[in-house]
Amino acid sequence: MHEQSKANSHQLIFEHSRDGRVNGAHHLDGQADISAIPEALLRRTPPGLPQVSEMDGVRHYTRLSQKNFSIDTHFYPLGSCTMKHNPRACNTLSMLPNFLARHPLAPARFGQGFLGCMWELQEILKDVTGMQAVSLTPMAGAQGEFAGVAMIRAYHDARDDHERREILVPDAAHGTNPATATMCGYTVREIPTDANGDVDVDALKAAVGPHTAGIMLTNPSTLGVFDRRIKEIAEIVHQAGGLLYYDGANLNAILGKVKPGDMGFDVIHMNLHKTFSTPHGGGGPGAGPVGVSERLRPFMPIPVVGRDDNGAYRWLTEQDLPQSIGRLSAHMGNAGVLLRAYVYALLLGREGMERVADYATLNGNYLMARLAQAGFDMALPSRRATHEFILTLKRQAAEQGVTAMDFAKRLLDYGYHAPTTYFPLIVPECLLIEPTETESKESLDGFVEAMCAIQQEADDNIETLKGAPYTLPSRRLDDVKAARELDLKYQPPKDAAGQ
C-alpha cells in the first residue's frame, strides 16, 4: 500500500478536520435569537468537534467499519455470547417511521401498535421461560441481574428476614454475578464446581443456612454443560429459605426444551442480544428482561405492559405495583431492541424456537467431536456439549509454551474471530467455543481445519503464533502501555497547523 494511504488509514476524524468546513445540508435558515441567555452562561470557545464535509465523514466511518470483524463477515464463535445471525427483517421492521417517532411520554392511545408488540413479547417470554410474569425494562443482562437480586432482597426485607446477608455464586460464574450481589449489599460466597462440571452439592449443603439470601446460577453452566442435579440444588436452597436466580446467558441451549421455571428458579434474566438475536452493535445496546415466579411478582421493576378488559394496552406503574423495586431507566428500557426481539420471535414461532436448541446443540457437539478427533483436549471430555464447550490448551502451554492467547491471535489471520478466551477462570488456557445454530457444517469444518493448521504451525515454530496477527489492520497491541500511559482522547498538536 502507498505510504500516504497507510498513514491515512490510521488518521482520526479530527485530523481530517479543517476550520470553517461546514456541512451545508444541515444549515438552518435565519438567525436564532439567543439574547435571553445571559452572557455569563454562554460558551466562550466552540467545542473541538470535527469540521468535515459529509463526504469526508462518510468515507472515514465507512473505512473504519471495514476494519471490524463482525457476524456478517466472519464466523464468531464467542462462547457465552451467542453470535448468531442478525436477521435484517428485525432491523427494518423495528425502524418503521411510526415506531421511531414515538415519544416515550406520548399517551398510550397513540402507541397501541407498539404496546401490543410489547405485551405479546411479555407473553412469549413467559412461555419460553416458564415464569409467571415478565418485566421488559432492564436495559442489559447486568441490569437484569441487578433487578433479580434486588427483588430477592425486597422479598426477604418484606418478610422482615434481615439475617440473610449472603449470595452464593459458583466459582465458574460470570463476573457480573458477584459484582451484582455486592451492588445489592450482599456478601458473596463462592461454591466450587466438581470435576464433572456440576456444582459441588456437598459444598453447597455445607454453605446454606439462615444467612443465605439466594444463589445465582446458569444452566447450562459457564462450563458448557447441563447441571444434572439442578432440581436437588433448588431443593437445598429453598429448604434453607433462599431463592434461586437464573442467569439466562445460555438460554440458547435449551430454548423451548427446558424451562427455567420448571427447574425451580424464582427469577431469571434473559439476554435478548444473545438468545433473541438483537444486534451486538459493537458492544450494545442489549436488553435483559426478567421473569419472575408468583412470590416475586409484586417486586417487579416498572413499568410493565398491562391490558384492560376491553383490550387496550397501558403501562402499569407505581400505583399498580406499589412494592416494585422501582425504575431502572428514565423510560421503559430499550424499546427498539425489544421490537427486534419480538420480530425475531414471530419469524421463528414455536417450532423455530425448539429448533434453535436442537441445532445449536448439534453444532456444539459436532465441533467438539471434530476437534477432539483432531487431537485437541476438552475440559470435560466425558460430557455432552450443550450449545458450547471448552477446549483447553493446557497441554500445549506446558509442552510447547503456546497459549490460548496465541491461538486466538493466529485464528484472526485465518479469518475467524477467536472464541472466548480465559473464561471461565477455573479452566486454564481455555477457549470457550459457541458456534450457534446459524452456522453451516462447512463453516464449522473450516474452523477445525484452521485450528489444525495452527497446531501444526505451533509444532513447527511457535514464533509464528507468538507474532500473530499479521494480516489485520494492526499487529498485536500493547495493553500494558495503554494502561500505564493513559491516552483516552485525541489532543491536537500544539501548533495546530491546518486545524
Place this chain on the structure above:
Amino acid sequence: MPFIPHNDADTRAMLDAIGADTIEDLFDEVPAELRADALQHVPAGRSEMAVTRLMHGRAAQDTQPLNFIGAGAYEHHIPAAVWELTTRGEFYTAYTPYQAEASQGTLQLLYEFQTMMAELTAMDVANASLYDGASALAEAVLMAVRANRKSKSKRFLMPANVHPVYRQVVETIVKHQGITLELLDYDARGGHLDPASLPGEPGDICALVIPQPNFFGVLEDVDALTDWAHGHGMLVIAVVNPTALALLTPPGEWGRDDKTRGADIVCGEGQPLGAPLSSGGPYFGFMCCKQKHVRQMPGRIIGATVDQDGKPGYVLTLQAREQHIRRSKATSNICTNQGLLTTAATLYMTLMGPDGLRQTAAHSHANTRQLCERLCAIDGVEKIFDRPGFHEAVLRLPRPAAEVLTALEDRGVLGGFDLSGHYPELGNAILVCATETKTAEDLDLFASALKDVLA
C-alpha cells in the same frame, strides 16, 4: 427453518461424526422430568412477508400528533447518513472489542467518541457510554462515594428540579449502599436552585448534583453553585443536556475559583445526539470526569496505544475496574455499553459539526421562546418561572393540564408534559418544548388549537 442452514445430509453427517443416532440423543444428560411441554403462547412461525404485513399494521396504528413534549427525550433532525452507516453490518453485527486487532473500527470510533464528549463537556476524560442518562446519574453517585476521599458521609444534595424519574432511578440503584439523597428545594419564582438559599454550614456532604438545564428547562447559576460545593469539600456531579453544551458554558469550566474549577463528574442523556425518540430507547448515558478520578469511573474506556510495529491502535483499557476482572470488587456490574448508539452519536456530531450543533441548540431555544410568546398571549396562560431557559418552559393553564392536553391531542397536537403528578405544587402546569424541527406554522397550529380549547 428460518436461519438454520442444515439439510438432512448435513445433519446425518454431523450426527455420525458425533456417534449419535438423533439430535434427541444429544440431550440425554437433561433429566427427563425437566423436559418442557410444547410452548403454548408462542404463535406458530410466520414468513417474513407475513410478519412484515403484521408490523406495518401495528405501526400504522401509531400515528403521532405534532410533538411538543421534551422532558428528557428530544426530537431533533437526524442526518440520513447517521443510521445508514450505523446499520452497516460491520458496525451492527460486531461485538465488544475484546480482540482488539479485529475491532479497530469500533475501537477507533469509540476513541473519537470519547474525544468528542470530552470536548463538548470540556472535561479530561470520557467513557464509552453507559445505558442511559438516569442510570448514568446513579453510577455517578456511586462513583462520587469512591472518589471523594475526604468525605466520610454518603450524603448527597439532590435538587428537586433534577428530572424526577432520574431521582427515582438513582434511589432504586443505590438503595443498598447506605447512601442518603437529600432533596434541595427549587426557587418558586425562578425555578432554579438559588445559591443564596444554600445552607451556610451544610456539614459533611459527598457531592452536590447540578443540572444544566434543569428539568424545567431553566438555566442554573452553575458558577456560584460549583464554587459553593467545592468550598465545602463536596464533589460536583453535573447532569447536562449535550445539545445545550454547544451554546452554554461546559461543566469543565464551571466555577470562578481557578484552583477548583470544573465539575468533577459529568453525566447525562445522549439521546439528542442522533438517537430517535423510539418510545424511550435504546438511548445512551455519557459520563466524563476529571483526570484524577478516572480509575473510579465505571464502564468501558478505550485507550490509544501502539502495536508491535509501533503503529497506532486502540484497546479497551483500565479493565481492572470492570466486572470480568474485579468481580465482587468491581466499580460496577456493568458489562455492555450502548455501542450502536455511540456509533450514531459519533456520526451525528461529525456530520453536524460544532456549527450544526450550535444552530440546533440556538434554533430550539428560539422556537421555544416564540412558542411561549404565542401561547402566553392566550388568556389564562402564563409562564411560571422568570429565569431564562434552554429549550423548554413551564406554563400554567387555567384548567387541569390533563384535560387540556387531551383536547389538544384531539386537535392534532401533543402539547407537552403534565407536571401535576411530580410537582403538584405547580398547579395546572405543563412542560413544553419546541425544537429546531418546528416551523412557524407548527407554532401557529399549537397556539390556535390551545386558544380553541380554552375558549
